[in-house]
Amino acid sequence: PFVVTENCIKCKYTDCVEVCPVDCFHEGPNFLVIDPDECIDCTLCEPECPINAIYPEDDVPAGQEQFVALNAELSRQWPVITVRKEPLADAKDWEGKPDKLPLLEK
Numbered sequence: 001p002f003v004v005t006e007n008c009i010k011c012k013y014t015d016c017v018e019v020c021p022v023d024c025f026h027e028g029p030n031f032l033v034i035d036p037d038e039c040i041d042c043t044l045c046e047p048e049c050p051i052n053a054i055y056p057e058d059d060v061p062a063g064q065e066q067f068v069a070l071n072a073e074l075s076r077q078w079p080v081i082t083v084r085k086e087p088l089a090d091a092k093d094w095e096g097k098p099d100k101l102p103l104l105e106k
């Protein structure tokens, strides 16, 4: 499956959700995750993210391996999102910032 990684935190652009043919994105307060049991590896979402937060499970950036388990865990708790919405208000300020994981709201 594909995995949403750290750069999405506090940005949440949501361009990714509209292309998913199996509706496997789930939304939390400041992050999105992909349900690994539903993702069919179609690859469509990966280029949609304007800040490159989506990777195949086997290719997540070094140091972000914990996001594989986080996507699985949080997708069981958060509701599905299928319609794009406005990014978080200060998304631009948070793009590409390192070490956003402690800021993840669950």
Ligand code: SF4
Residues within 6 Å of the ligand: 001, 002, 019, 020, 021, 022, 023, 024, 025, 034, 038, 039, 040, 041, 042, 043, 044, 045, 046
């Ligand atoms: Fe959905 Fe395809 Fe992305 Fe998987 S790879 S989350 S099925 S758009």
Ligand code: F3S
Residues within 6 Å of the ligand: 004, 007, 008, 009, 011, 012, 013, 014, 015, 016, 017, 032, 048, 049, 050, 051, 052, 053, 054
């Ligand atoms: Fe996050 Fe990128 Fe989607 S910022 S909400 S993974 S478009």
